[in-house]
Amino acid sequence: MTDNTPHFTSVAKSMELYHQAGAIIPGATQLISRRPTRYAYGFSPAFAVSAKGGCFTDVDGNEFVDWVSGIGAMILGYCDPVVDNAVKSQIDTGTMYSISHPVELELAELLIERIPCAEMVRFAKGGGDACAVSIRIARGTTGKDKILFCGYHGWHDWYLAANLSGEELDDHLFPGIDPIGVPVALKDTAIPFAYGDIDALASLLEQHHGEIAAIMMEPFRSQLPPTGYLQAVRTLANQHGVLLIFDEVSSGFRPTASGAQPLVGVEPDLAVFAKSISNGYPMGAVVGTRQAMQPAAQMFISSTYWSDTLGIQAALTTLKEVERRDVPATIHATGQRLKHDVSNLIQQHSIPATCEGVDWHPYLRFDGGHNTALINTLFIQEMAKRGVHMNTSFYINAAHGDDEVQKTLKAIDETFLVIRHGLDAEVIPDLVEAIPQTEAFKRLVR
Ligand SMILES: Cc1ncc(COP(=O)(O)O)c(C=O)c1O
Numbered sequence: 001m002t003d004n005t006p007h008f009t010s011v012a013k014s015m016e017l018y019h020q021a022g023a024i025i026p027g028a029t030q031l032i033s034r035r036p037t038r039y040a041y042g043f044s045p046a047f048a049v050s051a052k053g054g055c056f057t058d059v060d061g062n063e064f065v066d067w068v069s070g071i072g073a074m075i076l077g078y079c080d081p082v083v084d085n086a087v088k089s090q091i092d093t094g095t096m097y098s099i100s101h102p103v104e105l106e107l108a109e110l111l112i113e114r115i116p117c118a119e120m121v122r123f124a125k126g127g128g129d130a131c132a133v134s135i136r137i138a139r140g141t142t143g144k145d146k147i148l149f150c151g152y153h154g155w156h157d158w159y160l161a162a163n164l165s166g167e168e169l170d171d172h173l174f175p176g177i178d179p180i181g182v183p184v185a186l187k188d189t190a191i192p193f194a195y196g197d198i199d200a201l202a203s204l205l206e207q208h209h210g211e212i213a214a215i216m217m218e219p220f221r222s223q224l225p226p227t228g229y230l231q232a233v234r235t236l237a238n239q240h241g242v243l244l245i246f247d248e249v250s251s252g253f254r255p256t257a258s259g260a261q262p263l264v265g266v267e268p269d270l271a272v273f274a275k276s277i278s279n280g281y282p283m284g285a286v287v288g289t290r291q292a293m294q295p296a297a298q299m300f301i302s303s304t305y306w307s308d309t310l311g312i313q314a315a316l317t318t319l320k321e322v323e324r325r326d327v328p329a330t331i332h333a334t335g336q337r338l339k340h341d342v343s344n345l346i347q348q349h350s351i352p353a354t355c356e357g358v359d360w361h362p363y364l365r366f367d368g369g370h371n372t373a374l375i376n377t378l379f380i381q382e383m384a385k386r387g388v389h390m391n392t393s394f395y396i397n398a399a400h401g402d403d404e405v406q407k408t409l410k411a412i413d414e415t416f417l418v419i420r421h422g423l424d425a426e427v428i429p430d431l432v433e434a435i436p437q438t439e440a441f442k443r444l445v446r
Contacts, residue, residue: 011060013059014036017047017059031071034046037435039389039434040381042433042434042435043380043381043433043434044434045058045059045060045389052078053079053399053401054069054397054400054401055404062387063387064387065408066078067388067390067393067396067400067408068390068391069396070280071275072250072275075252075254075276075322075397075398076279076399078280080279082317083279083281083317083318083321086313090309094309095310096304096308096309100307103312103313106316107123107285107312107316108121114258114259114323115259115271117261117269117287117289119293120287120289120290121285121286121287122137122293122296122301123285123307124306125283125306126274126283127284129274129284130272131216132158133272133284134216134245134272134286135158135159135216136301137270137286137295137299137301138214138216138243138269141213141243142213142242145213146189146191146208146212147189147190147212147213147214148212149162149190149215151195151217151218151221152218157182157183157186158189159190161187161189163178163179163182164187164188165191191204198232198233201215201233201236205236205240209240212240214242214243214244214270216245217247218247218248218250218251219248219268220264220358223357224358230264230265230266233266243269243270244270245268246261246272247271248260249272249274249275252276253276253277254276254328254361255328255360256328269291270286271288273285277315280314281310281314282310282311283311283312283314327398330398331360331396335360335361335394338405339357339359341409342355342409345416348416349417351416352366352368353366357393361395361396362396364392368423376392378415378418378422378432379415382411382414382415383408383411383412386411386414
């Protein structure tokens with residue numbers, strides 16, 4: 001094998017399973033972001049059999065460095081021994097019971113100690129699940145129905161209702177996905193606003209004065225917020241008697257061990273966590289001020305598995321380990337190194353691209369004119385061939401060490417050679433062997 005020879009063999013078995021899945025599982029995957037059509041179809045793996053640290057092995061026996069980190073859920077890395085041992089011990093004493101377990105209180109207390117806005121806590125089992133709980137609480141607490149939102153918040157009716165209003169959300173959610181199965185009666189109950197445009201938010205609040213329960217938003221996604229923006233959102237929410245909810249499902253505990261709030265200096269009324277809270281075990285949490293949360297005691301918010309102790313034990317252990325190991329510092333350092341070294345490679349190869357964004361989730365943005373979508377796919381394809389599973393961003397976890405970074409940089413170096421050749425010889429379309437990406441998972445918050 002020469003230095004430039006990709007080690008990739010094939011993802012034939014993955015593709016076979018994917019086709020079998022399509023026949024018996026509508027949509028083939030449980031999460032749209034796991035579909036191989038969202039990567040380099042025919043080259044990206046679709047089924048994994050094992051994982052450890054920052055890597056996984058697929059059903060075809062290929063090993064990949066994984067920069068998707070279980071779609072953000074893995075913050076410590078796959079199969080973290082401390083978290084897994086805590087979960088195994090919990091299994092030995094029972095996973096759930098007919099009554100509550102004290103570990104619920106332990107986690108609630110830790111969250112209250114850790115998260116600035118948290119005075120009370122409820123649990124759930126996933127991000128969309130917890131977002132829906134927070135919306136129920138906001139509606140119940142304020143007695144109002146409408147939600148102003150930006151960003152992605154899961155699959156539930158309250159959120160997809162926004163798509164009932166027609167084409168306007170095509171730019172924000174999954175373009176081309178209709179709100180099939182969402183009651184038409186919910187039309188105009190969830191109204192999108194553009195992140196960063198405080199005047200637009202102010203006029204929506206005026207327009208729907210007295211009808212809004214909450215402003216639901218990610219505090220940031222790929223870039224930190226413009227100076228003063230979130231403070232201004234907080235002020236508007238106060239002026240209109242509207243609850244402010246931060247969806248911290250994706251940013252999680254990577255920015256700091258207490259989430260986003262210490263970084264942005266703004267406290268919402270409610271905040272939602274999932275994914276990285278429990279390093280891959282099913283878990284979600286809604287935290288908030290006593291004033292916003294206490295009325296939930298009278299609301300019907302109730303589910304059997306929200307007391308499952310495995311996710312709760314995993315969350316308790318993960319959050320302790322995130323702080324003990326200073327995981328945010330490790331992740332920030334890895335992100336800064338990647339941005340620096342990838343930017344150098346971009347320059348060396350004169351690739352029309354940038355590598356920027358928040359340290360814990362840097363992204364590559366190609367600007368290849370009409371070829372941009374093809375270059376994205378070519379990049380993912382060539383990286384997959386070289387044993388690196390990613391889209392065009394790096395969702396960093398603490399187990400991504402020097403080996404993973406070195407291997408990735410080498411693969412990027414080689415991939416940029418391919419892209420450079422494609423640009424020089426004007427053969428980018430010919431180099432794309434995978435089925436090109438047709439859809440982008442668009443969100444309001446960039
Ligand atoms: C900000 C945000 N909220 C909610 C969700 C939904 O979480 P889940 O897929 O666990 O339901 C996601 C998932 O990507 C997310 O990024």
